[in-house]
Amino acid sequence: MDISEIIDPLNPAQREAVTAESGNRLVLAGAGSGKTRVLVHRVAWLIRVEQAPPWAILAVTFTNKAAREMKARIEEILATPIGGMWVGTFHGLANRFLRAHWQEAGLPHSFQILDADDQYRLIRRTLKALELDEARWPPRRAMGFVNQCKDEGLRPRHLDDEGDPYRKRMIAIYREYQSACERGGLVDFGELLLRAHEVLREQAAVRHQYQERFAHILVDEFQDTNAIQYAWLRLLSGDHDNLFLVGDDDQSIYGWRGARVENIQSFQKDYANTTVVRLEQNYRSTGNILTVANALIAHNPSRLGKRLWTNDGAGEPVRQFAAFNELDEARFVIERIRQHIQVDGYRRDECAILYRTTAQSRLFEEVLIQAEIPYRVYGGLRFFERAEIRDALAYLRLVANPDDDAAFERAVNTPPRGLGPRTLDLLRDQARAAGTSLWRAARDQLEREALAPRAAKALRAFVALIEQQRARSDRPLAALAADLLVATDLPGFYLKGKDDRGQDRVENLEQLVDTVARFEAETSEDEGDAGDRLASFLAHAALEAGEAQADPDADGVQLMTLHSAKGLEFPIVFLVGLEERLFPHSLSLDDPRRLEEERRLCYVGMTRAMHQLYLTHAEKRHLHGKETYPQPSRFLREMPTEPVESVRGSRAQSRPTPQRHGQEADDGLRLGQRVCHPTFGEGVVLDCEGRGASARVQVNFADAGTKWLVLAYAKLAPAAQ
Numbered sequence: 099m100d101i102s103e104i105i106d107p108l109n110p111a112q113r114e115a116v117t118a119e120s121g122n123r124l125v126l127a128g129a130g131s132g133k134t135r136v137l138v139h140r141v142a143w144l145i146r147v148e149q150a151p152p153w154a155i156l157a158v159t160f161t162n163k164a165a166r167e168m169k170a171r172i173e174e175i176l177a178t179p180i181g182g183m184w185v186g187t188f189h190g191l192a193n194r195f196l197r198a199h200w201q202e203a204g205l206p207h208s209f210q211i212l213d214a215d216d217q218y219r220l221i222r223r224t225l226k227a228l229e230l231d232e233a234r235w236p237p238r239r240a241m242g243f244v245n246q247c248k249d250e251g252l253r254p255r256h257l258d259d260e261g262d263p264y265r266k267r268m269i270a271i272y273r274e275y276q277s278a279c280e281r282g283g284l285v286d287f288g289e290l291l292l293r294a295h296e297v298l299r300e301q302a303a304v305r306h307q308y309q310e311r312f313a314h315i316l317v318d319e320f321q322d323t324n325a326i327q328y329a330w331l332r333l334l335s336g337d338h339d340n341l342f343l344v345g346d347d348d349q350s351i352y353g354w355r356g357a358r359v360e361n362i363q364s365f366q367k368d369y370a371n372t373t374v375v376r377l378e379q380n381y382r383s384t385g386n387i388l389t390v391a392n393a394l395i396a397h398n399p400s401r402l403g404k405r406l407w408t409n410d411g412a413g414e415p416v417r418q419f420a421a422f423n424e425l426d427e428a429r430f431v432i433e434r435i436r437q438h439i440q441v442d443g444y445r446r447d448e449c450a451i452l453y454r455t456t457a458q459s460r461l462f463e464e465v466l467i468q469a470e471i472p473y474r475v476y477g478g479l480r481f482f483e484r485a486e487i488r489d490a491l492a493y494l495r496l497v498a499n500p501d502d503d504a505a506f507e508r509a510v511n512t513p514p515r516g517l518g519p520r521t522l523d524l525l526r527d528q529a530r531a532a533g534t535s536l537w538r539a540a541r542d543q544l545e546r547e548a549l550a551p552r553a554a555k556a557l558r559a560f561v562a563l564i565e566q567q568r569a570r571s572d573r574p575l576a577a578l579a580a581d582l583l584v585a586t587d588l589p590g591f592y593l594k595g596k597d598d599r600g601q602d603r604v605e606n607l608e609q610l611v612d613t614v615a616r617f618e619a620e621t622s623e624d625e626g627d628a629g630d631r632l633a634s635f636l637a638h639a640a641l642e643a644g645e646a647q648a649d650p651d652a653d654g655v656q657l658m659t660l661h662s663a664k665g666l667e668f669p670i671v672f673l674v675g676l677e678e679r680l681f682p683h684s685l686s687l688d689d690p691r692r693l694e695e696e697r698r699l700c701y702v703g704m705t706r707a708m709h710q711l712y713l714t715h716a717e718k719r720h721l722h723g724k725e726t727y728p729q730p731s732r733f734l735r736e737m738p739t740e741p742v743e744s745v746r747g748s749r750a751q752s753r754p755t756p757q758r759h760g761q762e763a764d765d766g767l768r769l770g771q772r773v774c775h776p777t778f779g780e781g782v783v784l785d786c787e788g789r790g791a792s793a794r795v796q797v798n799f800a801d802a803g804t805k806w807l808v809l810a811y812a813k814l815a816p817a818a819q
């Protein structure tokens with residue numbers, strides 16, 4: 099048996115983890131130390147050497163993309179397909195489980211997954227049904243409450259209002275929302291996990307079946323599991339001591355969404371016989387990048403403690419750039435990317451721009467478009483989230499399950515059918531009173547001829563459209579999707595629309611038909627039983643909505659939030675917007691625990707870089723519609739000065755007259771002179787450039803940090819010496 103492919107690419111510590119005998123293992127190790135590699139090779143080892151059948155292995159990844167990559171990599175090592183192995187995200191796996199056990203779970207055969215947007219709408223409808231004012235009971239807060247309860251495994255019946263009227267109301271909203279979900283056969287993301295957990299907990303036969311089946315359970319990014327996910331793992335594993343978990347407490351960045359880094363400690367307590375494996379050699383980043391990242395994360399007090407080292411050289415210094423505004427920042431970044439591509443020979447997709455908030459991508463996109471450099475954005479508006487795609491999906495969902503109220507609401511007047519708000523309100527009232535879906539209420543109203551003739555005609559046409567499509571459910575899915583586009587005339591509606599993206603939207607709709615066809619071709623062998631391919635496509639759409647772009651192969655500069663960069667690596671990384679209130683985010687400033695999480699997020703961002711890391715911030719930025727003068731991020735101050743080098747980049751590009759550096763400014767200010775600014779207080783002149791109206795000075799203010807100011811507006815006065 100040839101095992102060299104499995105163990106040769108590993109160092110001794112990794113090898114030990116990969117070839118370990120059965121028993122619980124926790125691989126606790128820093129960024130880039132090969133945790134994901136160990137997991138992949140472990141699966142290959144189990145199949146090749148321990149002769150574990152693929153179907154006896156369950157592997158959990160953090161994204162669907164990571165799951166696909168893991169599967170591909172294992173198949174490459176083993177040179178054989180591994181169909182039958184369960185590999186996916188917790189949500190994807192819970193979905194798979196519930197599709198197989200819908201009866202035990204008390205769900206309809208073709209239950210529909212609600213994504214975050216649908217969930218939000220349903221919460222709003224719930225508030226309306228309860229006659230609660232959104233201003234007093236913000237739907238986002240209610241949604242957060244529901245999701246948090248589900249992540250902790252709590253149903254309304256488990257909750258006690260503790261005499262608190264606010265909490266009491268939230269529980270009432272949760273209860274009402276949940277019954278609306280039950281009526282429509284709808285399952286939100288939290289419900290997938292909770293429901294799967296309940297089935298395993300309460301139905302011994304099912305539990306035993308899976309405990310027997312999964313001889314090996316492996317989890318990547320364990321530090322970001324929440325309470326219900328951990329409980330789920332415990333049930334699946336039973337007392338088989340077959341958990342192989344890898345994680346890094348310094349990279350726990352989803353606490354705000356219920357992830358519990360404490361699960362790492364709980365695991366060691368709950369399973370006393372766990373062997374902990376540590377990996378300390380980093381294979382990803384240069385010495386300089388590691389030095390700076392290690393120094394930053396050392397500012398977090400509560401760590402399990404580990405240090406990373408590398409055999410590679412120190413490499414380039416980490417480079418820091420202070421832009422004078424966000425446009426200057428974007429131009430600097432794009433200019434550097436151009437150099438790395440043209441001079442150093444990097445590919446575009448080897449350069450990544452990472453930011454804290456999605457809104458930051460827009461300016462980078464504009465500058466990239468101007469520079470004619472292709473790019474791709476992760477985590478922007480993804481294919482399955484676009485309005486036109488959601489409209490088309492709403493029809494598909496009604497075909498799968500007409501009781502899906504969220505889909506009904508979306509489809510019934512898109513394109514407009516002349517159904518007025520009064521008719522719709524009437525349907526909602528009827529549905530609520532009778533405890534049924536909007537679809538049933540609509541049919542009932544039509545049967546009883548209770549509607550005004552115009553409304554009745556419009557509604558009848560809508561019901562007939564859906565029923566006709568339902569009657570022919572044996573077509574291939576792509577044919578169904580194409581027929582629906584014709585029957586609804588969504589393309590015509592968008593072409594006639596006022597917004598100038600009509601053509602774009604029509605192309606997206608056409609792409610949906612292709613996507614459906616591809617899905618069907620790819621899954622026909624895998625999910626054979628799915629008498630319900632449509633339901634499984636819709637689940638796929640809902641689960642994928644969180645990630646992947648339409649064209650995964652495009653070679654473009656990569657733009658993404660720090661959160662979605664988790665687990666990835668790029669030769670060149672730009673970590674941008676390192677400013678107080680942006681990063682760390684203003685919402686985290688008052689809470690030490692959230693501040694630590696922001697620091698971990700910064701650490702995650704830095705440790706994505708292999709060869710070169712840039713850290714940038716702007717001295718002036720439009721934020722929430724206001725012009726602000728942010729302080730550089732505290733994270734910059736927490737980094738050592740040594741392998742960090744300040745660069746003066748392409749300022750020339752955004753500055754009219756770059757000549758005359760470092761001399762005397764037009765109105766006689768000297769380098770090194772102390773000056774006073776009405777807002778920023780006292781500082782020292784560091785640099786001057788330009789003449790006349792465009793003359794600028796760089797001042798290091800004692801309280802406000804270093805800034806470039808236009809002399810004509812700056813109202814600088816010489817400070818008393």
Ligand SMILES: Nc1ncnc2c1ncn2[C@@H]1O[C@H](COP(=O)(O)OP(=O)(O)OP(=O)(O)O)[C@@H](O)[C@H]1O
Nearest residue numbers: 107108109128129130131132133134135381382665
């Ligand atoms: N023993 C090794 N020899 C050479 N390269 C390695 C070795 N182990 C890991 N690598 C490489 O180092 C990089 C980081 O590995 P990997 O992504 O598995 O780390 P990780 O610990 O999962 O990182 P993260 O914490 O960011 O998820 C990858 O490019 C991987 O191929």
Ligand SMILES: [Mg+2]
Nearest residue numbers: 133134135665
């Ligand atoms: Mg990893």
